[in-house]
Amino acid sequence: MPNDYFEFQQFRIAQAACAMKVSTDACLLGAVADLHGATRLLDIGTGTGLLALMAAQRHPGVDIEAIEIDEAAAAQAAENVAASPWASRIRVQPLSLAAYAGTQPASFSHIICNPPFFQQSLRSPDAARSTARHTAPDTLSFAELAGFAAEFLASNGLLTVLLPPLEMAAFEREAGQVQLHPATRLVVRHRAGSRVLRHIVGFRRVAGPVVETELAIRATAGEDYSPAFRALLAGFYLAL
Template identity: 30%
Template sequence: MKPFKFRNFTIHQSGNVFRVGTDGVLLGVLCSANHSEKILEVGTGTGLISLMIAQRNPQAEILSLDINEEAEKLAAENFSNSPFKDRMQTVHQDFKDFETGEKFGLIISNPPYFEENPSEKDILARQQTELSFDHLISKTAEFLSETGIFSVIIPFEAGNEFEQKCLKYALFLQKRIKIFGIKNAKAKRCILEFGFEQRNISESEFVIEKSPRKYSDEYLELTQEFHVFGQ
């Protein structure tokens, strides 16, 4: 499978690992990653989001987990070929069984969001067969620092359910970004950020395309340090 080249790193891909997609790119650029020194990514796949965060935050040490052994090896290869390799580590690990004495200033995930279904495509990455919202949230609450941020991108219609599940673990919504695939359409995704601190919720909207196959100005501006456009 053809590698996906960004300005400062290259993502090698595999047919058995969830590929580079817009959701990952958006979470990588929109999450609150600039001030955390220790970051954990749950379900790293190719390592895209972790690499974007490493580029954004030169102080961050990043640990990236994946239950899929092939994904973990692929992410490790992508990390080792990047200029950020000294600050990045991968672990082949089921997050439900993950243990550490460390706390993280940012825990980030593009989690599986479909209920279990007969589809055979990208089962681990797309379906909640191995990592449910409940497992993700409960383990995050265990490892998030007192002032840390939990950041996810999920389907917009799942947002309310996810917020309610987080409340059970005293994780309060701090930021909500509504993602629109195209201008004037219904919201497609949302980026949600939670923490143990209760504060005013930051609300914003983001449009990916201004018309079919034409990126919006805000998308081009936001990703200009990552994407290689026009090549």
């Protein structure tokens, strides 16, 4: 499929009347998640379907489940999927993770998630946006996400999560409680040498050395994207 399809798809998602727009976080996670050997993938908190669509574009052999607790966002995701060339491989369900777990799905080779992470900040007055960005008793918790992955991830499966550094440390503690261990870590900075913005970590059941790499979004000077960022996202943005 030509690259301009995804740019059009992204535009539709960004303009959708729903809580969350396309973000750099989601685009990075969708582009860097290791899909090697993927057969069955779950996108937890799909929003308007971006990660599921990116996974389908990147890996023609994977079947994708996408769940979203916000009904309006889930409806938009289903519409975006239906308009895509990959509709036969993506199923969107308007469910919380707990409700989805109750359906006892088959195991997954890959699970991807950009979970709520503003644990200590004030909640947004926009309820849908707040659900997507904050942890709270009524939304997805780190313990719930780790516990689900421990139950439904295949023995050699991979859970890939994007979080800021402090929140990632908290999630790693929860994951360790259920014997999920970091295997890869991408450290994301605005520019080389600047503070760390995000960690994208791949978790497996077997503990071992962690392969760590770094990515700067912007070039050293000016506002241009870095060559590495351009190369990573070039398959999804015509502008790059």
